Amino acid sequence: MRVVDPDGEHGVYPIEKALDMARNHQLDLVEIAPNANPPVCKIMDYGKYRYEQQKKEKEQRKKQHAAQLKEIRFRPRTDDHDFNFKTKHARGFLEDGNKVRAYVQFRGRDIIYKDQGMEMLKRFIEELQDIAKIDQSPRMEGRRMTTILAPHKNK
Numbered sequence: 001m002r003v004v005d006p007d008g009e010h011g012v013y014p015i016e017k018a019l020d021m022a023r024n025h026q027l028d029l030v031e032i033a034p035n036a037n038p039p040v041c042k043i044m045d046y047g048k049y050r051y052e053q054q055k056k057e058k059e060q061r062k063k064q065h066a067a068q069l070k071e072i073r074f075r076p077r078t079d080d081h082d083f084n085f086k087t088k089h090a091r092g093f094l095e096d097g098n099k100v101r102a103y104v105q106f107r108g109r110d111i112i113y114k115d116q117g118m119e120m121l122k123r124f125i126e127e128l129q130d131i132a133k134i135d136q137s138p139r140m141e142g143r144r145m146t147t148i149l150a151p152h153k154n155k
Helices: 015-025 046-063 080-095 108-128
Strands: 002-004 010-012 028-033 040-044 069-074 099-105 132-141 144-151
Touching (some): 015 028, 040 046, 069 108, 080 144, 099 108
Parallel strands (some): 069 099
Antiparallel strands (some): 099 144, 132 144
16 A cells, blocks of 8 residues: 655555554554555544544535525505615625515505505615526515515625
């Protein structure tokens, strides 16, 4: 097997010789490439190696961002100030890399104002089109009219 010692020197040795070399250095013999011909082993501190690997994995997990789906709710006759306030919040969510589901909730006789709900969602989409793209166009789902916006890739 090919053995790489801690000093960086390498050579091809029988397994017994390689184990003796590892014992002399008071380290472990770790198989790096089992499918190579001959297999490659390295003399190193296996505990330290595992610790470094776990540290790298933890750092990578920390850097990942799982996009969440945030919801913004409107009513058919939501006032302009409330609309602007909610749109500003949606902009913040999109800038953070989250998706936004905006919906107009129709209660009771509000269902006759579907056209106002559609207009509100279209206006919402227009306000955010510079930083978001439509993931799902506005459509009725029961007593709700919903749309989903996703942030642009070039963040």
